[in-house]
Amino acid sequence: GEDVEQSLFLSVREGDSSVINCTYTDSSSTYLYWYKQEPGAGLQLLTYIFSNMDMKQDQRLTVLLNKKDKHLSLRIADTQTGDSAIYFCADARGGGATNKLIFGTGTLLAVQP
Amino acid sequence: EAQVTQNPRYLITVTGKKLTVTCSQNMNHEYMSWYRQDPGLGLRQIYYSMNVEVTDKGDVPEGYKVSRKEKRNFPLILESPSPNQTSLYFCASTRLAGVSYNEQFFGPGTRLTVL
Numbered sequence: 001g002e003d004v005e006q007s008l009f010l011s012v013r014e015g016d017s018s019v020i021n022c023t024y025t026d027s028s029s030t031y032l033y034w035y036k037q038e039p040g041a042g043l044q045l046l047t048y049i050f051s052n053m054d055m056k057q058d059q060r061l062t063v064l065l066n067k068k069d070k071h072l073s074l075r076i077a078d079t080q081t082g083d084s085a086i087y088f089c090a091d092a093r094g095g096g097a098t099n100k101l102i103f104g105t106g107t108l109l110a111v112q113p
Numbered sequence: 114e115a116q117v118t119q120n121p122r123y124l125i126t127v128t129g130k131k132l133t134v135t136c137s138q139n140m141n142h143e144y145m146s147w148y149r150q151d152p153g154l155g156l157r158q159i160y161y162s163m164n165v166e167v168t169d170k171g172d173v174p175e176g177y178k179v180s181r182k183e184k185r186n187f188p189l190i191l192e193s194p195s196p197n198q199t200s201l202y203f204c205a206s207t208r209l210a211g212v213s214y215n216e217q218f219f220g221p222g223t224r225l226t227v228l
Binding site: 004006008031033040041042043044045048050088092099100101103104105106 | 117144146148153154155156157158161163203205207209214215216217219220221222
């Protein structure tokens, strides 16, 4: 199947770390992406990871990829209220270079002050 | 400023009344697509276009049409809207896939309600 799955909701306190999880089914994925959707806005690319990498760090963001288990996670350190948004993982489907993205269901991150 | 624009941002209409949602990008991207976003389902691709006059169905194309007469524009047409097409619609564009990652640029969204 083409499923990309995420939990629907995560609530954390300001200053804590957030971990958003994603599982995918297509083993030929070349790139995996995390997009952020703020209220009333479109999606913006947050970060991405190439499939031959296990980890990528970018300031407060850490992406972990477990290809064996087809599991992707996004860790946000020192979560702020401005991080409240919906986070989508997306799988570049079809192997090689492809424009088609399969999006997960999205995880709503609520940051409590 | 590089951007994808959509119009209108909000639309309430009635069943059967034809409508068009416009999408325009200023980044000279070849690839454009339309998605719909529904709660618990994420984003699903409706149609995509790899260049002028080249369009193809995505995962949920029923009830929709598109056209790509110019590179910058990719309108979404609902010939006879029905209530199950009530949704949040996003247009996106990107360059054609190459050897590097591909960032898709999204418009701000069009919230459509069909009564």
